[in-house]
Amino acid sequence: MEKLTQQEQVRRQKMQDLIDMGIDPFGSRYDRTSNSGIIKSSYEDKTKEELDELQVTVKIAGRIMTKRRQGKAGFMNIQDREGQIQIYVRKDEIGDDQYEIFKKNDIGDIVGIEGTVMKTDHGQLSVRAKNYTHLSKSLRPLPEKFHGLTDVEERFRRRYVDLIMNPEAKHIALTRPKIIRAIQHYLDGQGLVEVETPVMQPILGGASARPFVTHHNTLNMDFYLRIATELPLKRLIVGGLEGVYEIGRLFRNEGMDAMHNPEFTTVEAYVAYSDLHGMMDLIEGLFDSVANEVLGTTDITYQGTQLSLKAPFKRIHMVDAIKEACGVDFWQDMSYEEAVKLAEEHDIEVEKIHNTVGHIINLFFEKYVEETIVQPTFVYGHPTSISPLAKKNKKDPRFADRYELFICGHEYANAFSELNDPIDQRERFEKQLELRELGDDEANEVDTDYVEALEYGLPPTGGVGLGIDRFVMLLTDQRTIREVLLFPHMKNLGDSNKKAQVKKPVESAPVKVDFSNVKIEPIFTDMVDFETFSKSDFRAVKVLACEAVEKSKKLLKFTLDDGQRKDRVILSGIHEYYEPEELVGKTAIAIVNLPPRKMMGINSEGMLISAVHEENGHEGLNLLMVDDNIPAGAKLY
Template identity: 45%
Template sequence: MKDKHVRRWTELFPEQMEVRLEKRKKLEESGSNPYKNGYKPNTSFKYLTEQYGEKAKEEIGETPRYKVAGRVMMVRDFGKAAFLQVDDGSSRFQLYVNKQVTSEKGFAEYKLLDTGDIVYAEGDVFKTMKGELALNARELTILTKSIRPLPEKFHGLTDAELRYRMRYVDMIMDAEVRAKLKMRSQIVRYIREYFYENDFLEVETPMMHSVAGGAAARPFNTHHNALDMELFMRIAPELHLKRLIVGGYNKVFEMNRCFRNEGLSLKHNPEFTTIEFYWAYATYHDLMDFTEQLITGLATHVIKSDVVKFGEHEINLKGPYARLTMREAVAKYTNSTMDQVNDRTHLLGLLKGIDMDPKKLNSLSWGKLLVLAFEEKVEAKLIQPTFITEYPTEVSPLSRRNDENPEFVDRFEFFMNGWEVGNAFSELNNPTDQLDRFADQAMAKEAGDDEASEVDYDFVRALEYGMPPTAGQGIGIDRLVMILTDSPTIREVILFPLLKKEHFFSEEE
């Protein structure tokens, strides 16, 4: 029953909402729609501040009649006059309401106003006796009546979960939150333009896959009713993008969402944004240069600084960036020699005491021990931008083997702040080798590894038609934005991060 749902919701209204609802009713009774439309501001508060903020009271003189609109954040009432602090999204500004100056209808509406209401005003700009800039409101009307009170004005939302769940309130109360999320948009825009300028074609590939592939991760499952077919939300667009390289596009990229059925952490959200790109006739060395130019360009054109602060660290974005093989990095950061790093027993000694079953640890191959030693002993120390190269072949099922040493692949990962931000390969284009590695993955899946993939026979078929030598890379947009905006958790840079479902009513209701 419709009435039941409306009744249940309105029964939750606190007393302050009842007062606001009564004011809304009075607006309606006076013939004023509390949800008006068609009122258009002709300037922003940021413009007014820039235009008049530095001028003395006497210099301002007579100004044009400006039309403004925004949300009321604070009211200082003096009976027959009031100052309203209003936020229009660009900045905050004062509106001055006075019974002698504001129209009779406008002043009557002011008397029914609450913080949180969205108002429209017309008037001229002046400075008060205290030198504060304000708009002398000749006309004032409530465009949208806010019936739910805002949080306490000086602290906003202090509960982290509420901040992310009610992002709209978080943004209303905290201009820094809005600025950070706006910075994300500016970073994304710059990255897109960088790829356009370098002659890459932006494409869109499927979000639902019949075979989960392109990375080692547990997928989300879904079902297509009409086809009676099990599908997976994509964990990576890689295999479809490389099909496009086979098809004749030499430079492609996609910036979009990926989905991995994993836990939540400071750096992980099950739904996240990446950019993946593939470049025919390039190598992973070309991509290191390309990535370094991208990050230094972001520093220059968006961040406007070569150095960003993250927590206690200062990260220098000005190149050139360090480039180390994985073995060199393990040797450097564990005070080992290269000969020791090449010794399996030495690696086991470095890993003594880590949180892993000793029997399982001892069963790992040298290549997997090397990667584990890197992850446990080195990663967190890579604060400055660093490229790590030469990954063991057995942990890189989609990478091209190195011609000189097939135990390693032509691959790098890009690190900042101790985090992996990008992952790149000279791509595997030998269909026989690819099929063999897919088969290894399929066997691991059958043995219980839910992050391993099945064989994608269509992709093998595509490679059999011939893919030119190609390099490809994925960059995590969320992590990159975290670092560039000093955000300690991924939820700070995602507009609406995944949260547990909110329950408004008990099951008995």
């Protein structure tokens, strides 16, 4: 049985008191005639005397946020969606019975007030209560300083409380739908038709991502939750709709960090007889229009940086951007081996799936250019080998007619001159299959029905996808995606979401681990002298934050407390074995006196210690985690 705090016990007793008075503690319908926002906008400029003469009667409702009572009168602030307004309550105006309800109400209770608009002697706009109605009892007390909790994740877990206590959270929640409506207004005005396409899809395509898989029992088929809306929308262009867009949820079974959530929202648009440059014009116009409609300006501040969303945006070829940043010229013809050698010289890790010059060009861009872009910039001319759905550039078929829009080091939109040659499209799908065989589980599958659709004829078409969550972050100046999602995905806390156990749990015997199939590296035969070994500084470190490194499947970025600093950053290639959120708060071991090494453009200041082995032909890894009672900075001997 749930153990109640003293405050919760008191509130339950007050609930019973209301019942004894014949009052339903959880109320019924209450018809309002106004709210705090309307009252303020209509009467804030009136004087006390003018309001006394007008005698404006309103019916409002809201949650009690503050309350103070002196004898036979009292004040309280109630909060509705538009904000807060003060209520003046007098016993001689609402009567003994209603005043008794007012006395028993707690902060957090929801009430209805019928009364007249007034101003106090100090000039504060208020409502003088004439009828006081209890509507709902709050059985839990509101936190006093909820917005100041050090564990900010609690805000996301209990978003309902966050919305009550944090005006900024409510502002974001109300601004997001305004942004979506403004996107619809703009695209509708461009002559596009809003459509809906299936969330469950039998073929993985339209993007490169790891999917969620579900099973349809009646059809006895596995389906993917869509990772993109692209291919169904382009089928509609084949069908003659000419201009379509869809605002919808996508699902990618990947890591979570400041910019990524497994479930997210995008808008994708496709326009017949357009191209890459038409999509640049479309997105520039969209940013300009939406910013003006929602914010009234295109000049914004994002995380302390002044940005202009006014068209036109800067446009630069990917190869030119790389050359400007590090001097490497990929306009020159080169073999794959030459490109790999260049990558090695620039400390860029090339994996097995990076099997073309184009993949290596993209690695250079990610390391040297991406994070340096601040103002809105269209980067175009991506290698064809990493753009399976985009047209090859006529002048240089090594590169595709594709762009990505970058702002403050992050991608916001991705656009193509859409590939409409069915023969070329089939060949590219087959190349994607080769990548799957090399271990790239994000590569596209062959969608033969889509190729067949292209064989009926897709007109020259431009297409673009825009991440709505990131766009909302930009326009509301939020650093993390979780701030703009009402219910971001969170890891379960303990047993809070598990069903109650009916049977008494039986103590299980210690689990016996089978190590018979485990292989370990041979112990080194070369000896190291004690003086050399003692130069390695091993320390206990506390994991303050952990997030996936964008564009990397392996790397996690740790922010660590090493006993002297709380901002030590170490990158570790263990994402295959751990999700970042499960490591926050853990105590690990690190070597802290290694020279910094740049990885994916980030300086890694040391190395976390892991134990590795081989089991049944696969590498196993365990991050070395120790007792949390060990303080940060404790040295290992």
